[in-house]
Amino acid sequence: MKSDVLATPGHLISLAARGFARLSGARLKPLGFGVGYLPALVALKNGRAETQRDLARFVRIEQPSMAQMLVRMEKDGLIRRSPDPADGRSSRIALTDVALARLPDACAALFQGNREALDGFSDEEAAQFVALLDRLIANLDRLGGVGQRASR
Template identity: 70%
Template sequence: MKLDVLSTPGHLVGLAARGFARLSEARLKPLGFGLGHLPVLVALRDGQASTQRDLARFARIEQPPMAQMLDRMERDGLISRAPDPADGRSRRITLTAVAEARLPDAIAALLLGNRDVLHDFTEEEAGLLRVLLTRLVTNLDRIAGVEPLPATLIIGTRD
């Protein structure tokens, strides 16, 4: 069987990612968030990161785009920055009360979007999809030579 480039996993995952991004952006915009904000907000909420460097690593983006996003988030009242008492060169980043108040609604909107998209999947199929995508992300990290995120962070479970 000949595999068409448009039916490869890479192409299909890319289409799915763009579709999820459009859906998520539409649902997050009324709450004052962008899709790129969510990894940062969740990492701050859960204590996974508190510096720009750690947030960039957590969100899997380079430092300059992270700095730009944090500047916008600070301007929009979602985060605040303060000098790190342990390292004068670094700044600690925290969520504002506004972000903390809106975050549960944003997470609920994203979870509802996922449920909507998977409406005709069985629980077993949805679970298998999560497992396969987690393995795919792990393989991509390995091939790219980047430190893999713990599986609990990839699939979004909390301890």
């Protein structure tokens, strides 16, 4: 491994993540989505989460950050909350018709951005890159004591 701090995997992945965030933000903003919304919206659509706690766990952010995101998503007309009949302290969260209508375009925009970012990579290289990132994330989770990563 090189001794140049600017050539370390952590630094390069950070640069790539910021680049993806800029690209995604530019493509999602016209659809009324924030960059961080998509994992939560997809989890709600696919039935992987129904509560703030479920979403925070799935998206892997702290509860206060998820609470703030849900306030913004509700204000943007993307989610609605209803009382949880099993737990009076909790709310069930569901997508609105607006979110359901826009979500396919948002996913398509992100897939297109990923294809463009991986321009020049063969299908095999792209698959290997994803597999290597999955392994890296698993190692980081293990080192950081984080639970099992949500499956894609």
